Amino acid sequence: MHTKIIATLGPATETEEAITALVDAGARIFRLNFSHGGKEGFVKLVGIIRALEQKTGLTLTILQDLSGPKIRTCDIGRGTLDIAKGAEVLLGAPGQEEGRDEPFICLDQPALLRSINVGETVALSDGMLQFNVVAREGDLLLRLRAENSGIAPARKGIAFPGKTTPLAAFTAKDKDDLAIGMELGVDVVAMSYVQKADDICHLKAEMRNMGRVLPVIAKLERQSAIQGLDRILEECDGVMVARGDLGLECELAQLPALQKRIINAANAAGKPVIVATQMLLSMVSSPMPTRAETTDVANAILDGADCIMLSEETAIGKYPDKAVAFMRKIATWAEEFYFENQGANPKPPSDQEHPAKFLAYCACLLAQKTRSKALVTHSTSGSTARILAACRPKQPLFALSPDSRVRHFTNFSWGVTPVSPISEEDNHQERAERFVRESPLFSGGDVVVVTAGQPKRGQLQTQTNVVKVYEK
Incomplete structure (x- = not known):
């Protein structure tokens, strides 16, 4: 098999037995998601992977995935809001709800609140709730109108599609986590919410300050990153099509075409590209994927992906090794079709004068x-x-x-x-x-x-x- 499989480790795969099963099923790269877990758990996982390298003679790569500036709503004690289509709610900083009986969503990011304009979109709970900004009622207070019905719990992710946020891609938490990763000896670092090439340069400068520069994977989940893709490809070592947040930043119907454009650009630059998010999501609870999922994985491979990544499927799923094994089987058939369709002809480079x-x-x-x-x-x-x-x-x-x-x-x-x-x-x-x-x-x-x-x-x-x- 030519395509590489990345498995995210988590509660379902934190033992030597579980990780060995992932290796036997075909995984060669292991993602440590620093949005969850602490140093003690990562020390254990790195130790298991390095011991398996020695035992098997295989090269097993550890990918540290930094959290980045994940934006969440805060909890002001009002519980979960039940939002009807067309209803108006307020979005503001803590304290702005005082003296108001209207539904209120709290966001403790003053810089972000000041940058949002009337007419822009706000997406809550991974896009399950969509709002339009209809008025500004203060420096730190906005009025929103719901475009659909749903619930709005506290501490949920919130996104501003198409918006270049004033928040730095590399946070104070990322700096601390990077130091832990360097100490543990991770091999590659993935940077979340990259907006521009300078974000990659900043991360590599921090690495130099820590005494070692590792390859950087730019996670593409912002519209601004797509617009600056050529410059980002010059600075990074590889890219990830992070379809979760990218699907909030753009029209969902546009996502397949965006995936193909990103893969084509990375292939032309000779840099590895990963496709991630909900590839075999049904296998979190089912021993078999859906027909749509198998087609999605195969199409990512036929598009030109170097790697395909499992997240919840191997981190918290009931069937982590089965998910890897099924992904491997899909890749084998997809590659057979690719060579049958292309013949044995290699793909010529975009720049034949290089x-x-x-x-x-x-x-x-x-x-x-x-x-x-x-x-x-x-x-x-x-x-x-x-x-x-x-x-x-x-x-x-x-x-x-x-x-x-x-x-x-x-x-x-x-x-x-x-x-x-x-x-x-x-x-x-x-x-x-x-x-x-x-x-x-x-x-x-x-x-x-x-x-x-x-x-x-x-x-x-x-x-x-x-x-x-x-x-x-």
């Missing part, structure tokens, strides 16, 4: 024409492996790197199996060929296409400059 991209494409063409069993690349930074993966070769791709940080991140790229090379060999090409000679995955007579960036004397690293057809 030497590294064109050379990677040529290597994939060579693998196709010679009926090679695999492509093997030695990549110091991992960039060659990611460019090769973007060409979507039918053959498996083995990416050798002496840097464990690089190996853990290449785990996100389609079709890539990270490998630790033999350290005694200085020559990168020889390291790749030795891997083929010594690996039980290859038999005598097997043909493999080898790519490597062999530095000249005095160079620390270089672009790929060797492509070779190697027969074991």
Whole structure:
């Protein structure tokens, strides 16, 4: 299977037995959601994953997902409001409800309240309730009209579709959580509610202050992020189509097209892309997904996703390993159709004048024409492996790197199996060929296409400059 599966860990998967079952079912990347849980629990989970790496010899990647500025209503003791379509309610800061009998929703974000204008939309409870702002009644008080009926409990998420909020994407809590993640040794960091490229730069600056810069996945869940996607792709290392909040920020009917546009842009940039949210949601309580869910997962893969992610399904669901196994089965059939439809032809790069991209494409063409069993690349930074993966070769791709940080991140790229090379060999090409000679995955007579960036004397690293057809 070429597509990577990300499993979110939680109460349903906090034991060694449960995480082992996820690995056996096909998960290779594990998400730690820092919106829930504390340091003690994460220490335990990281310990289990690292022990499983040693035991299995597999590269298992840990993804830290920062909370970001999740905006919630506050509790003023009025309980749950029952809202009818057309009803008017007030949205304001704590204390603004005094002397008023009208339904009141509390928001303790003065900067945000001041930035909201008449005519804009407010979405509550993951979009289940929609309001239109009809009047401003004070610096910290707005009048809303309900567009549909529903309930409004306290402490629920609230969103402002299409609005660039004045809240920073990187919060004080995120800074504390990042320090914990660095201490625990996470491999990759996902940043929530990214609005612009500067948010990524800020996070990486904080990492430098902490002594280590990790790859950053930009979670795309704001309309402003979609508008600035090209610049965000320049600064981040990968992206996530976070369809939950993104579905509140845009017209729901627009979401499938947005998903395809984001995936196309990430593929063209040679950066891994994750599709997430409600992929097999019914499997939280059912041992089988719905027909619509299986189609959704397959379409994400056919769109060009490198990774597909499970959230509640593995964090709190009754059937976490079954969800991974079913997702793996869907991916296997979707990939079979993809290659049947495309033939064995690799996907040409969008920029064929870029030497590294064109050379990677040529290597994939060579693998196709010679009926090679695999492509093997030695990549110091991992960039060659990611460019090769973007060409979507039918053959498996083995990416050798002496840097464990690089190996853990290449785990996100389609079709890539990270490998630790033999350290005694200085020559990168020889390291790749030795891997083929010594690996039980290859038999005598097997043909493999080898790519490597062999530095000249005095160079620390270089672009790929060797492509070779190697027969074991």
